[in-house]
Amino acid sequence: MEQHRTRPPQPGARRGAPPLPPQAGRGPNGGPARKTPTRPGPQARGTAQRRPAAVRRPGPAAAQTVRQLPNPRLTGLGGGLFCMAVMFVLGCIDQLLFGASLTVYGVLFLPVCVLTALWIRRGDLLTAPVVVPIAFAVGLFPVADGSGGLANRLMGLFTGLATQAGWLYGGTLVAGLIATVRRIRLLNRRRRG
Numbered sequence: 001m002e003q004h005r006t007r008p009p010q011p012g013a014r015r016g017a018p019p020l021p022p023q024a025g026r027g028p029n030g031g032p033a034r035k036t037p038t039r040p041g042p043q044a045r046g047t048a049q050r051r052p053a054a055v056r057r058p059g060p061a062a063a064q065t066v067r068q069l070p071n072p073r074l075t076g077l078g079g080g081l082f083c084m085a086v087m088f089v090l091g092c093i094d095q096l097l098f099g100a101s102l103t104v105y106g107v108l109f110l111p112v113c114v115l116t117a118l119w120i121r122r123g124d125l126l127t128a129p130v131v132v133p134i135a136f137a138v139g140l141f142p143v144a145d146g147s148g149g150l151a152n153r154l155m156g157l158f159t160g161l162a163t164q165a166g167w168l169y170g171g172t173l174v175a176g177l178i179a180t181v182r183r184i185r186l187l188n189r190r191r192r193g
Helices: 042-047 061-068 075-100 102-119 124-140 149-163 165-192
Strands: none
Touching: 075 102, 075 124, 102 124, 102 165, 124 149, 124 165, 149 165
């Protein structure tokens, strides 16, 4: 029966570290080696074992920006209230700063549609394209032309809806597309998992 020879632990050896070869602990004359700081040369660099460091590569700037945006989850009713409130405030700001410019109002409507469609929770995705046209009409009320009385204000509102139908349909289409894409992704995840 053959017995394996075991070496006693070397002084200064760390636990869990791989053992050094026998000649590593000896000096040039066979005695103990002196500990002097040395820089590894170009040949020694390639032979040293290095543990790979976890490197986090930065993603595209747009992806990092999207990750930093808030990500609330609104119910269908909450999404509708959010969209209506924001559009009403934007309509008032448009009235004060831009003199009730319907083009500015239409341009401001598009990002609100995108945010509404992105922030509505998964179960209520189908409400996004329903609430944005209602919010367009609510926000159009302060912007609509109508100098006196409720009847004139309503007439201005209907005229604004008729003349700005392109912005209304565009925003509704954007909200519908985003909601549809999110719904398809949700169904694909359910099928996989």
